[in-house]
Amino acid sequence: MHAVILDGSERDDSATGMAHQVISDELSRFDWSVESIRLCDLEVADCRGCFGCWTRTPGLCIIDDAGRDIAKSVVQCDLLIFLTPVTFGGYSFTLKKAIDRLIPNVLPFFKKIGGEIHHVPRYDRYARFVGIGVLSEPDAEMKDVFNALVERNAINLYSPAHAAEVVTVGEGIQSVTSSVRRALLKVEAIE
Amino acid sequence: MTHTRTALLLVGSPFGFRSTSSSLGSYLMDRLTETGFTTNKVHIHKSVKSQEGIDELLHLVGISDLVVLTFPLYVDSLPAPVIKTMEIITKHREEAADTRRQKIIAISNSGFPKANQNLVALEVCRCFAQKSGFEWAGGLALGMGPVISRKPLNELGGMVRNVKKALDVTALALSEGRIIPEEATKHMTKSILPRRLYMWMGNRLWKYEAKKNGVIDRIREKPHST
Numbered sequence: 001m002h003a004v005i006l007d008g009s010e011r012d013d014s015a016t017g018m019a020h021q022v023i024s025d026e027l028s029r030f031d032w033s034v035e036s037i038r039l040c041d042l043e044v045a046d047c048r049g050c051f052g053c054w055t056r057t058p059g060l061c062i063i064d065d066a067g068r069d070i071a072k073s074v075v076q077c078d079l080l081i082f083l084t085p086v087t088f089g090g091y092s093f094t095l096k097k098a099i100d101r102l103i104p105n106v107l108p109f110f111k112k113i114g115g116e117i118h119h120v121p122r123y124d125r126y127a128r129f130v131g132i133g134v135l136s137e138p139d140a141e142m143k144d145v146f147n148a149l150v151e152r153n154a155i156n157l158y159s160p161a162h163a164a165e166v167v168t169v170g171e172g173i174q175s176v177t178s179s180v181r182r183a184l185l186k187v188e189a190i191e
Numbered sequence: 192m193t194h195t196r197t198a199l200l201l202v203g204s205p206f207g208f209r210s211t212s213s214s215l216g217s218y219l220m221d222r223l224t225e226t227g228f229t230t231n232k233v234h235i236h237k238s239v240k241s242q243e244g245i246d247e248l249l250h251l252v253g254i255s256d257l258v259v260l261t262f263p264l265y266v267d268s269l270p271a272p273v274i275k276t277m278e279i280i281t282k283h284r285e286e287a288a289d290t291r292r293q294k295i296i297a298i299s300n301s302g303f304p305k306a307n308q309n310l311v312a313l314e315v316c317r318c319f320a321q322k323s324g325f326e327w328a329g330g331l332a333l334g335m336g337p338v339i340s341r342k343p344l345n346e347l348g349g350m351v352r353n354v355k356k357a358l359d360v361t362a363l364a365l366s367e368g369r370i371i372p373e374e375a376t377k378h379m380t381k382s383i384l385p386r387r388l389y390m391w392m393g394n395r396l397w398k399y400e401a402k403k404n405g406v407i408d409r410i411r412e413k414p415h416s417t
């Protein structure tokens with residue numbers, strides 16, 4: 001089983017770095033192969049909004065850079081993890097750049113999912129999905145927004161199971177580990 | 192002497208001033224001009240590419256009484272460059288310690304029909320306002336944004352009457368120092384077209400585009416399967 005961690009933190013962010021290590025260690029203990037993608041080390045262009053990935057080069061972004069490889073890793077993994085400093089309740093710019101480049105992985109056509117209209121999946125299977133946010137200080141509102149965003153993304157990513165957890169800078173490793181475990185347990189990635 | 196109020200439109204679509212985001216924002220700006228506001232416009236994606244653009248953006252934000260942020264919904268949230276801009280503005284304001292009272296509103300438009308899919312993105316905008324010291328004056332959410340197809344609202348006839356009503360009510364409220372009234376949010380969430388018609392038109396349009404580009408046979412291709 002293969003997991004992909006999309007890490008949207010900056011190089012000097014030790015709290016998110018610790019969370020990354022914890023996620024990776026927990027998964028490795030349960031025999032997952034872990035692909036850690038540190039987005040700040042990669043050149044990922046911004047989505048141009050052209051929909052060429054639907055009507056010119058179906059399934060492929062027209063920009064040939066790391067964004068394409070990330071979209072491929074996301075399709076091929078069994079567990080997708082978004083790890084990010086919580087930024088105004090949502091994802092950091094660095095993570096969001098990569099997420100905006102994931103729309104080649106769905107079809108343009110509309111269909112109803114749970115009473116709402118969404119896109120038709122392009123692939124036969126999609127990964128389980130976990131969002132781990134790192135808050136710079138305790139903030140109940142931002143935590144709620146983060147949880148709601150993961151919830152909504154899970155629909156658009158067709159995740160068969162999903163979970164969100166938020167930790168705060170300054171939390172000890174034990175506390176971060178128990179949050180990470182809770183999320184991984186919820187999606188049945190660990191026992 | 193009375194102070195002329197200044198409003199800034201921040202357009203957060205890669206298509207800049209030729210986007211649905213810009214159509215919505217420009218209509219609002221025109222109404223604000225009628226009530227005595229002076230207005231400026233910035234295309235976010237272009238501005239954040241250079242230090243010069245960033246400096247200009249920060250200057251225009253600094254002199255504004257009202258900031259209007261318009262953007263398309265991207266994967267349930269804001270397009271990445273808009274988040275980057277928010278990060279830059281927040282950092283700048285923390286350092287500058289500007290204490291002027293400034294309001295901000297946000298207008299999100301989505302491809303899916305239901306306006307409420309934009310609500311999380313508007314919550315992100317509200318958190319940004321709080322974090323960067325703006326007074327949050329509310330958000331507007333529009334579904335079926337592509338129907339506007341980047342045209343000025345005044346060229347679209349009766350189809351966008353509720354969108355215009357929402358923006359008229361919003362402009363009046365803002366000019367009187369109020370926040371976006373519920374009446375405006377309600378008008379904006381009304382469907383521009385019947386849902387079934389929108390879905391049918393959308394599905395046909397994608398096929399038409401793919402056919403034009405000679406890839407209709409490959410439209411369901413799975414390039415990342417192997």
Ligand SMILES: Cc1cc2nc3c(=O)[nH]c(=O)nc-3n(C[C@H](O)[C@H](O)[C@H](O)COP(=O)(O)O)c2cc1C
Nearest residue numbers: 204210211212263264265266267301302303336337
């Ligand atoms: C990368 C990308 C992601 C998108 N994600 C969503 C989405 O999650 N929900 C939605 O309703 N529309 C989504 N859309 C559609 C846009 O929000 C819609 O086309 C919008 O009207 C574009 O507005 P603009 O002309 O201001 O750029 C997405 C489009 C792109 C290119």
